[in-house]
Amino acid sequence: MNTGFLRALAISTALFSATAAEAHRQWMLPSSTVLSGQSSWVTVDAAVSNDLFYFEHQPVRLGNVKAWAPDGSEVALQNASTGRYRSTFDVELKQQGTYKIANAGGGIFGSYKEGGVEKRLPRGASAADIENLIPAGATDVTLSESLSRNEIFVTLGAPTETVLKPSGKGLELVPVTHPNDLVAGEAATFQFVIDGKPAAGIEIEVVPGGIRYRDELGQMDMKTDAEGKVTITWPGPGLYWMSAEASDANVSVKGAAQRRLGYVSTLEVLAP
């Protein structure tokens, strides 16, 4: 990294804009969230699309998708495949309690000018590649770090809490109401944390599935309170996509000016 690069960073942070704003929604959809029996299976669809929950744009690549059993041990995804519009995989549930399935990852995005021409870092660039991706003599370098999580929960038998503990890294959900104990007409409270500390005043968006068959989006927008909490009263049974976004300057990548954090989950709300 040369001094020109550092100078460019210093003057360009103020100009940073939301270049990576995504119109599309990423989601994972489990076949069931509340199960009974000695053991069971869930199958999960994973896709990126505009409308919820339809396969119409891109599959979620499964490279970073992992699953954890109620005792916290990692369990393998089975029968994984990635098609044109969606990925799909199965998880065998052998323990009683709550499983977590998550696609968590981070990356670097940004741009620079070379010979007066603006260039973007390739999608999916990692922190380790930065020095190679930005040529010597580049100016107007802006770098931003992203860290996102897409998590779903399924429970065999009675709900448990082991897999709900936050890792303390990035934007995470700390359920006050268990995410597999949601019923239409009842209120559920969730806390959001950033690096384990309450994420106050961040925007939460909740959109019911089945968009294709109605005119209104039915989106619920809310903001977390001082403790990072939101309370949602479910208007009806069904599947809901919940999304939260935040940004701060607590970067871990050298040269990055901003850290963008994302969290999404698909929640199933049962009929009373």
Place this chain on the structure above:
Amino acid sequence: MQLSTRIVMTGAAFAALAAPAAAQSIDLTVTIPRLSVAEYHRPYVAIWLEKTGAPAKTLAVWYDHDMRDNEGTKWLRDVRQWWRASGRGLSFPADGITGATKAPGTHTVSLGMGAMTPGDYTLLVEAAREVGGRELVKLPFSWPPKPGQSASAAGSTELGAVSATFKR
């Protein structure tokens, strides 16, 4: 769902004062309707007791308890209000609770209640049928019962008449 509930009370209230200590039980009659459908499976039925501020107590569950590898438990969650209120906290088969599914018709069971603290209770009967629907019928009652006290209600789809007489 339509719910109709009525409590029928007969006898003089003061007679309860003289009642001897006896086994506390509920005689419950559940009617499983005969349905004219192409594919019929006997419903899973759960019977449980709720009291405000106390954990729900399962009294009986009729399900496919004799399948290989206990596979019949896979559909217990379809009896969804019971599953949430009590079922998910039990292990199956459950002693004194597990029973076989019942054919269409009227079934009477005597439910031993153990020691019950006085107060307002609800007896709930929920039925869920494979490739069919689900229905819940509630019978609110007060304990201790007045002599001859009974409660009845009726479902409209998956359950017929449900009635209880209380014995103390």
